[in-house]
Amino acid sequence: QKEVEQNSGPLSVPEGAIASLNCTYSDRVSQSFFWYRQYSGKSPELIMSIYSNGDKEDGRFTAQLNKASQYVSLLIRDSQPSDSATYLCAVVKAAGNKLTFGGGTRVLVKP
Amino acid sequence: EPEVTQTPSHQVTQMGQEVILRCVPISNHLYFYWYRQILGQKVEFLVSFYNNEISEKSEIFDDQFSVERPDGSNFTLKIRSTKLEDSAMYFCASSETGGRQPQHFGDGTRLSIL
Numbered sequence: 001q002k003e004v005e006q007n008s009g010p011l012s013v014p015e016g017a018i019a020s021l022n023c024t025y026s027d028r029v030s031q032s033f034f035w036y037r038q039y040s041g042k043s044p045e046l047i048m049s050i051y052s053n054g055d056k057e058d059g060r061f062t063a064q065l066n067k068a069s070q071y072v073s074l075l076i077r078d079s080q081p082s083d084s085a086t087y088l089c090a091v092v093k094a095a096g097n098k099l100t101f102g103g104g105t106r107v108l109v110k111p
Numbered sequence: 112e113p114e115v116t117q118t119p120s121h122q123v124t125q126m127g128q129e130v131i132l133r134c135v136p137i138s139n140h141l142y143f144y145w146y147r148q149i150l151g152q153k154v155e156f157l158v159s160f161y162n163n164e165i166s167e168k169s170e171i172f173d174d175q176f177s178v179e180r181p182d183g184s185n186f187t188l189k190i191r192s193t194k195l196e197d198s199a200m201y202f203c204a205s206s207e208t209g210g211r212q213p214q215h216f217g218d219g220t221r222l223s224i225l
Contacts, residue, residue: 031210031211032210032211034213034214036216042218042219043200043202043216043217043218043219044154044202044216045216046213046214046215046216049211049213051211088153088154090154092210092211094210095210096167096210097142097144097159097161097166097167097206097209097210098144098156098159098167098169099144099146099154099156099204099214100156101153101154101155102153103152103153104153
């Protein structure tokens with residue numbers, strides 16, 4: 001079982017719609033969860049961090065965490081063509097520092 | 112906004128040669144990291160560094176690799192006797208502290224081994 005799993009996509013959404021991305025993780029001792037955006041050929045760019053169960057909103061982005069289900073999600077509201085990128089879910093275990101990344105979900109926002 | 116800077120942006124090296132990738136982490140950050148991403152694959156952790164020593168490393172980070180903080184600002188990754196499979200994007204990252212703190216990535220160095 002992969003440590004961090006994401007649907008590779010592509011997830012195609014019309015401009016202005018909500019994009020919903022999902023991520024599951026296998027290790028229950030995971031304590032910190034991050035969403036990064038990566039444009040093709042570029043480095044990961046931090047979008048959101050979440051540490052507690054529930055929702056966390058930042059602008060058009062909402063991260064949701066459910067530790068019991070070992071599930072973290074990202075919603076992108078009012079999707080724009082500039083949101084077209086690969087979104088990476090990353091996890092840090094308790095007492096650790098390293099990010100363990102999923103394979104990423106490619107999002108295409110069509111005008 | 113402070114950022115992590117990496118040099119060079121692209122390095123082309125003959126197989127068997129040694130390369131040094133350089134990074135300047137964000138100035139008040141205490142934890143430094145190297146990751147790599149082979150084309151089309153996921154980002155993989157290599158090593159974390161704190162208080163002038165390695166705090167964690169992956170199985171990838173074998174004797175071929177080493178890290179160093181030669182002065183107060185630079186953080187380097189040395190790859191000895193490079194192999195074709197070392198071709199990848201190498202990302203440096205830093206965080207204020209470890210664990211829960213977000214890691215901020217540099218733009219990366221594309222390493223091409225011929």
